[in-house]
Each structure stands twice: as structure tokens, then as C-alpha cells.
Amino acid sequence: MAGSPARPRPPVEPFKIKVVEAIPSPSREERELALERAGYNLFNLRSEEVRIDLLTDSGTAAMSDRQWAGLMLGDESYAGSRNFTRFEATVKRLTGFPHVLPTHQGRAAENLLFSNTCRPGSIVPNNMHFDTTQAHVRHAGATPMNVAIREAYDTSSEHPFKGNVDLGRLAELLEKEGPETVPLVMVTLTNNTGGGQPVSLENLTEVARLASSFEIPLYLDMCRWAENAYFIRAREPGHGAKSITAIGRAMFDLAEGATMSAKKDGLVNIGGFVATRNSRLADRLRESLILFEGFPTYGGLARRDLEAMAIGLEEGADLAYLEYRVGQVRYLSELLANAGVPFLRPPGGHGIYLDARRFLPHLRAEELPGQALVVELYREGGVRTVEVGEIMFAGTAGTPEGVEPLELVRLAIPRRVYTSSHIEYVADTVAAVFARAASVRGMRMVERPERLPHFTARFAPIGSAPTPPAVAP
Numbered sequence: 448m449a450g451s452p453a454r455p456r457p458p459v460e461p462f463k464i465k466v467v468e469a470i471p472s473p474s475r476e477e478r479e480l481a482l483e484r485a486g487y488n489l490f491n492l493r494s495e496e497v498r499i500d501l502l503t504d505s506g507t508a509a510m511s512d513r514q515w516a517g518l519m520l521g522d523e524s525y526a527g528s529r530n531f532t533r534f535e536a537t538v539k540r541l542t543g544f545p546h547v548l549p550t551h552q553g554r555a556a557e558n559l560l561f562s563n564t565c566r567p568g569s570i571v572p573n574n575m576h577f578d579t580t581q582a583h584v585r586h587a588g589a590t591p592m593n594v595a596i597r598e599a600y601d602t603s604s605e606h607p608f609k610g611n612v613d614l615g616r617l618a619e620l621l622e623k624e625g626p627e628t629v630p631l632v633m634v635t636l637t638n639n640t641g642g643g644q645p646v647s648l649e650n651l652t653e654v655a656r657l658a659s660s661f662e663i664p665l666y667l668d669m670c671r672w673a674e675n676a677y678f679i680r681a682r683e684p685g686h687g688a689k690s691i692t693a694i695g696r697a698m699f700d701l702a703e704g705a706t707m708s709a710k711k712d713g714l715v716n717i718g719g720f721v722a723t724r725n726s727r728l729a730d731r732l733r734e735s736l737i738l739f740e741g742f743p744t745y746g747g748l749a750r751r752d753l754e755a756m757a758i759g760l761e762e763g764a765d766l767a768y769l770e771y772r773v774g775q776v777r778y779l780s781e782l783l784a785n786a787g788v789p790f791l792r793p794p795g796g797h798g799i800y801l802d803a804r805r806f807l808p809h810l811r812a813e814e815l816p817g818q819a820l821v822v823e824l825y826r827e828g829g830v831r832t833v834e835v836g837e838i839m840f841a842g843t844a845g846t847p848e849g850v851e852p853l854e855l856v857r858l859a860i861p862r863r864v865y866t867s868s869h870i871e872y873v874a875d876t877v878a879a880v881f882a883r884a885a886s887v888r889g890m891r892m893v894e895r896p897e898r899l900p901h902f903t904a905r906f907a908p909i910g911s912a913p914t915p916p917a918v919a920p
């Protein structure tokens with residue numbers, strides 16, 4: 448039809464299906480009851496109450512036949528397992544960091560790093576902290592500070608690298624505080640809190656130069672490093688012919704070390720690590736690792752998990768896989784754009800972030816538009832998403848002067864799990880809620896825990912009696 452938008456095309460999956468898992472299909476009444484029982488917090492839902500689960504892309508990937516086969520090669524020796532040897536060699540080859548310590552997931556790596564580098568009064572800058580990252584910075588007595596560029600807060604800006612660090616603000620901070628107060632500079636690849644947005648190699652190079660001029664080490668949060676490298680390859684001049692691993696290596700060469708939740712680009716259901724070039728720090732990390740996680744050749748994991756992680760880290764850097772992966776997120780963005788739905792532009796690497804303020808303009812900030820939208824998407828189609836805004840980040844880590852904090856709803860796409868028709872179902876669900884957006888009611892928080900509130904808070908629709916306290920299922 449003349450004038451109608453071009454029909455978006457989904458990417459062709461570079462895999463076929465060997466094992467299937469049934470998807471639940473709760474009725475509207477069941478969904479309504481589930482919402483009440485859950486205190487309108489979708490973390491409290493049972494998975495059988497969810498039709499399409501976009502709560503997180505973390506630990507939710509489908510492992511490959513090679514990874515499942517790898518599990519059978521588990522050598523469950525307490526010390527010196529051959530799976531550790533393979534895992535360590537893979538991480539060293541990928542990153543060049545000589546000291547590699549496995550952990551059970553990303554936040555354990557964060558705990559080790561921050562508790563061994565920060566002290567009360569320290570400040571840790573990061574483009575934008577993820578919630579567990581800032582919680583661990585605080586747990587170590589330090590203050591997290593977000594220093595992303597201003598465009599990161601403008602949901603309609605098409606800036607190709609909205610994960611970039613504001614070099615002026617970082618320089619100001621480092622000049623004022625110096626290495627006595629700032630034990631490390633961290634950069635998150637990609638910027639999850641700000642929409643799964645990448646950091647350019649140019650910006651990362653400048654950050655490294657700036658940090659090193661103050662003799663402050665740079666650490667990377669590399670959970671989604673391969674998606675970040677994919678965007679550098681696609682968008683940053685001069686990198687289009689390079690491999691993902693070559694771009695990755697260019698990023699890692701700038702840093703002293705990294706933390707990783709391998710539950711993202713490592714394509715495993717559990718696992719992570721912390722890695723560094725600093726031998727003295729590595730010794731301290733190793734002692735903490737033994738105290739909190741386990742012996743350094745397993746770090747809180749079964750040895751078979753290390754095998755799956757070694758294989759997953761390689762598969763996650765495959766270009767054909769990444770083209771499909773980022774293409775699937777882009778496909779969802781195109782379907783939503785055709786329906787006029789407001790979301791953070793450009794689409795991110797691991798998900799779409801709806802702009803809750805523009806989606807529900809009739810709701811005031813205190814009516815929690817993000818949470819209201821999360822609830823409504825579940826009510827409409829059994830789609831589980833997560834709020835990334837007032838509740839996850841209320842009053843934390845700071846935004847630049849004169850900039851409103853983001854109020855988003857993340858549709859995180861698990862890796863290799865859902866097909867194009869699932870993506871279309873999600874787009875239809877979002878579009879149906881958008882069509883009746885004016886009727887969506889606000890929410891209020893009725894129980895607010897002190898730390899990491901979004902996981903356990905309870906809510907009620909505005910204008911209703913508070914829901915009764917949780918009862919064990």
C-alpha cells in the first residue's frame with residue numbers, strides 16, 4: 448500500500464530447535480489473581496503464570512548442544528579441574544587479563560572487586576551503575592556516581608553511542624577527588640540502566656587516557672561486551688571489517704581488569720568472573736574468593752558450569768549469532784515504531800526500553816508510570832517485564848544537572864529463546880495497551896524495603912485498598 452511503512456523483516460535464526468519447552472497460557476482471570484497475590488510486583492509471579500518472560504536476559508539463555516555436551520565433560524575435582532583450565536584459557540585469550548577468578552555470578556565478582564578496592568568515603572564513577580553494582584559500591588562504604596553523556600537521558604536522541612562517558616564530568620570529578628578518593632573508574636558495556644546502549648571505542652580510549660593520567664585504573668563491567676563490540680563494528684568508522692574478538696581485545700587492552708556476569712553474553716544460566724592484570728589485587732581477590740565463593744578453580748560453581756561458560760563465551764562472540772541477536776531486538780523495535788509506541792531510541796543490544804512517561808503521560812511521577820505499565824503489559828498478554836526507573840533507582844547515583852531521570856520499562860530479550868512469532872505477540876500486546884493507555888491507573892508502593900527495592904517491594908493500584916501481605920504459595 449502506498450504510504451504504509453515497509454513491513455519489518457525478522458532475522459533468520461542461525462540455529463534450529465532440538466528441545467522444546469511448553470509455554471504456559473494463563474487466562475485473564477488467572478493473571479488478575481496472580482497480580483493481586485504478587486503484590487503487583489512481577490518478581491513475585493510463578494513462571495507458570497507468565498506467557499512470555501522478558502523480565503531479564505540474565506541466566507535465561509538457551510544453551511547450545513555443544514554446551515549441554517560440555518556439561519557431561521564436568522571434572523568435579525575440588526581443585527585443579529580440567530574445566531577450570533579450559534575456562535581460564537578462554538577468558539585469557541578473549542581478554543588478555545592474566546588473573547582470572549570464577550564466581551557464581553556477576554554480583555559476586557562485584558563484591559570481590561569493590562570490597563578490595565573501596566573504603567568508606569571512596570567514589571566510584573561509572574557511565575551508569577546497574578542496581579547490584581551500585582548496591583555493592585555502597586556495601587563497600589563508597590558512593591556510586593553516574594557520569595554518562597547527557598544524550599543518555601534523552602529517550603528520543605539517536606546518538607549511536609549513548610553508553611558513552613561524559614569526559615568533562617569525569618575529568619572534573621577526578622581533578623577534584625584524585626586517586627585517594629577514586630580507587631577505580633568503571634565503564635559498563637553495554638549501558639544496561641540506560642537502555643542497553645553501547646560505548647564507542649573512541650570514548651573508552653579517552654576514558655582510559657584520562658583515568659591513567661590520574662593513575663587510576665579502569666575496570667570494565669563486561670557482561671554484554673560482545674553486543675557492545677557488535678555495535679562498534681556496525682557504527683564506529685574504521686571497525687567494520689574487524690572480528691568481534693579483535694574489537695573486544697581493543698576494549699580490554701584499555702583496562703586493568705573486568706567483572707563479568709556470564710549469564711548475559713556468556714550464554715550460560717549461571718556463572719561469572721573477575722579478572723585483572725594487577726597481581727597484588729589478584730592475591731587479595733583470591734583470598735576473598737575462597738572466603739565467600741570457593742576455591743579459585745571453581746569459585747562457587749560446579750566444574751561442569753565452567754565448561755559450559757568457556758563454550759558460551761566463544762559462541763556469544765560469533766558474528767552470525769550477534770547479527771541475529773541484535774536483529775531480533777531491532778525487529779521488535781520496528782514493530783513497536785509502526786504502532787507509534789514511544790521507546791528509548793535507538794533500540795539497545797539486549798532489549799527495548801519503553802518510555803513510560805511518554806507512554807502514560809496522564810500519570811505523575813509519584814503514580815509510578817513504569818510500574819503501572821509493567822502491570823498492564825502482564826494483565827494484557829501475560830508478558831513479564833521490569834521497571835527501570837523510580838523504583839529501581841530512586842534518588843540514587845545522580846543525574847546531570849537539569850536532567851530528568853529515566854522512567855523506563857525494559858523488555859529484555861533472552862538469548863536464543865523466543866522466535867519471531869513470540870516477538871510479534873509481544874509487539875501486539877504492547878500496542879494493545881498503548882491503544883488504551885489513557886485508561887491505565889497509577890500504582891503506589893505499599894511496602895518499601897531499604898535495599899534493592901524493586902525485587903521485593905509490594906504495590907497496589909491507586910484508589911484501591913492495600914493488598915494483603917504475601918502468603919506462602
Ligand code: F0G
Binds near residue numbers: 504553555579670709
Ligand atoms: N552488571 C550489569 C550491567 C548487569 O546487568 C548485571 C545483571 C550485573 C552486573 C550483575 O550480574 O545478575 O550475574 O549478579 N543484570 C541482570 C539484569 C540481573 O536483569 O539486567 P548478576
